[in-house]
Amino acid sequence: MVTVAGPWDSTGQRTAERDRAVALGRPGGTDHGRGSGASGTSSGSPxxxxxxxxxxxxxxxxxxxxxxxxxxxxxxxxxxxxxxxxxxxxxxxxxxxxxxxxxxxxxxxxxxxxxxxxxxxxxxxxxxxxxxxxxxxDHRLTTRTALEADTGEVVLVGGGDPTLTAREDARGLASLRTLAGKTAAALKKRGVREVTLSYDTTLYAGTEMHPIGVNENLARVTALMADEGRTDDSTSGPAPRVPDPAADAARTFAGLLKQHGVTASAPGPSKATGRADTLATVSSPPLAAxxxxxxxxxxxxxxxxxxxxxxxxxxxxxxxxxxxxxxxxxxxxxxxxxxxxxxxxxxxxxxxxxxxxxxxxxxxxxxxxxxxxxxxxxxxxxxxxxxxxxxxxxxxxxxxxxxxxxxxxxxxxxxxxxxxxxxxxxxxxxxxxxxxxxxxxxxxxxxxxxxxxxxxxxx
Missing domain, CATH: 3.40.710.10 (DD-peptidase/beta-lactamase superfamily)
Structure with missing residues (x-):
């Protein structure tokens, strides 16, 4: 019965339901792959x-x-x-x-x-x-970097993906590290190893602060953030958040560029123009996930x-x-x-x-x-x-x-x-x-x- 009612996911929760149902003598489910994560957490790419x-x-x-x-x-x-x-x-x-x-x-x-x-x-x-x-x-949220041909400025453009991660183990999410590596490679092809870096959060409008104010249940709502602005290693639930998630993500990105041989200035807010050339992109899992x-x-x-x-x-x-x-x-x-x-x-x-x-x-x-x-x-x-x-x-x-x-x-x-x-x-x-x-x-x-x-x- 559970097989028909669905569903299953990458955490193996249908496996757990099947085992529990068998133990109770109730209708069971189907195992479509076991995950290694604990209950309530995500293991691997959803x-x-x-x-x-x-x-x-x-x-x-x-x-x-x-x-x-x-x-x-x-x-x-x-x-x-x-x-x-x-x-x-x-x-x-x-x-x-x-x-x-x-x-x-x-x-x-x-x-x-x-x-x-x-x-x-x-x-x-x-x-x-x-x-x-x-x-x-099937829609995906895309974060990109753009090069302003007139000024040589590199803009980190927020795509409204709060699951963008700077962690080494991206677990199938869009990776800020991958974006930095791809951006650095594109710049080196142009003979560029030093850039002015800025970041663009203009996809969203209005206030970033939720009416509840500063709260560990939610970061400031901005189009650019990494790991939901969390200051610990948690991936869900309440956690302390950085005061400015966009600026923090841009500073992290600058450090990652440096690891790839590209020196960036201290980043500040800006807006990518329609004339800017896209250097690199990373995308979230599908909207379904x-x-x-x-x-x-x-x-x-x-x-x-x-x-x-x-x-x-x-x-x-x-x-x-x-x-x-x-x-x-x-x-x-x-x-x-x-x-x-x-x-x-x-x-x-x-x-x-x-x-x-x-x-x-x-x-x-x-x-x-x-x-x-x-x-x-x-x-x-x-x-x-x-x-x-x-x-x-x-x-x-x-x-x-x-x-x-x-x-x-x-x-x-x-x-x-x-x-x-x-x-x-x-x-x-x-x-x-x-x-x-x-x-x-x-x-x-x-x-x-x-x-x-x-x-x-x-x-």
Missing amino acids: RPAPSAGAVLAGLDGTSAPGGIKAAPGDQDLADLLDPLLKDAPGLGGRRAAAVVDLTTGKRLYGLGSDAPLTPASTTKIATAVAALTALGP LVERMLTNSDNDLAEALARHTAVATGKPADFDGAGAAVTARLKQLGLPVGGARFHDGSGLDRTDLISPDLLTALLAEAADPARPQLRPVLTGLPVAHFTGTLAGRYTDGAAGLVRAKTGTLTGVNTLAGTVTTPDGRLLGFAFLANDTTDAWAAQSALDGAATTLASETP
């Missing part, structure tokens, strides 16, 4: 998700191995979920929920499901859908970058307001129930963001639609209960491997949205939002309990 057309072709229950069944239209989940969601004291003063059949998109359960609440990081599901529809799953990484690790820097790229692709200003407007516009074009939704960032760190459970489950249903294979990474990127990403430390019971969901946590906000496989082989989408919570652990436990109930007790 790969694009398989086509939804192939993986989800049998969701009507007629041609799929294991026979995934559509949920009965008259199924009432209220008796199961109301005590866990409507009556649970740990979920604070405002709560809303929805459960849908991902085969048909029909809502099976609703608790104020059209009420927009603060979604926290479940916002990233909307960002993912908007970016994939605006740019396509970036979306998976963003969702699995709840990567705020990547989320803000993808929201801005959505704005660039749709002709809107690449700032916080323009990115929010671009995401909203893309969802409206898909005919989704945007209603009172508000997007003030791409990551969900902004407490003024608003999304309803109806919209979140509609996004999941859209991603499960075989007619939209470009949205498949939205599902493949969801953390796997007990195994990967932000769910690696949760679900130690029988729901491990059967729930895939994006988490959301801010002070007073706890949310969860994703997919669940029921005991009889149905694939459901759910969204649980709780605002004004006072006990984060109790709220998280209540949401996990509701998802576990769907996985283990759905009639």
Whole structure:
């Protein structure tokens, strides 16, 4: 059953799910290669998700191995979920929920499901859908160097790729070291061994500082950075950030040029002209892989970058307001129930963001639609209960491997949205939002309990 529901990724998370499922005597998955990384981390180059057309072709229950069944239209989940969601004291003063059949998109359960609440990081599901529809799953983010023929200035042009890395082991990401080597080689062919270096961040507009201010969950949002401006060796999660990621990346680039025999001046901000000749380029993994990484690790820097790229692709200003407007516009074009939704960032760190459970489950249903294979990474990127990403430390019971969901946590906000496989082989989408919570652990436990109930007790 898990084979049909997909997905698998380069961390080997389907291997873990298969092993766990066998141990529980539940339907299992397929091993498509083992990774060496620990749960919740990326090992090697992330790969694009398989086509939804192939993986989800049998969701009507007629041609799929294991026979995934559509949920009965008259199924009432209220008796199961109301005590866990409507009556649970740990979920604070405002709560809303929805459960849908991902085969048909029909809502099976609703608790104020059209009420927009603060979604926290479940916002990233909307960002993912908007970016994939605006740019396509094969799109790559390119960082380049350009030579100004008139002045001899070399410009490091930011392409809005926060995964650009200066580490020796690039792990399949775009490498600043590779860019420096290729740039130095191109300069030497021109007989140039000393340059004036500058950097260009003009792909983005507006303020770089998120409304939350200086925060270890997010660097300044700029079109040029290396390793998300982290000052430690971490690749995900909170970490101290450099004050100016673009300037820091340019200084690092200057040092790398020197290692290749090219001396560069202290870099300063500039803008590459249309007359500049491109010297070298490096590109990110495909957008499909970036979306998976963003969702699995709840990567705020990547989320803000993808929201801005959505704005660039749709002709809107690449700032916080323009990115929010671009995401909203893309969802409206898909005919989704945007209603009172508000997007003030791409990551969900902004407490003024608003999304309803109806919209979140509609996004999941859209991603499960075989007619939209470009949205498949939205599902493949969801953390796997007990195994990967932000769910690696949760679900130690029988729901491990059967729930895939994006988490959301801010002070007073706890949310969860994703997919669940029921005991009889149905694939459901759910969204649980709780605002004004006072006990984060109790709220998280209540949401996990509701998802576990769907996985283990759905009639």
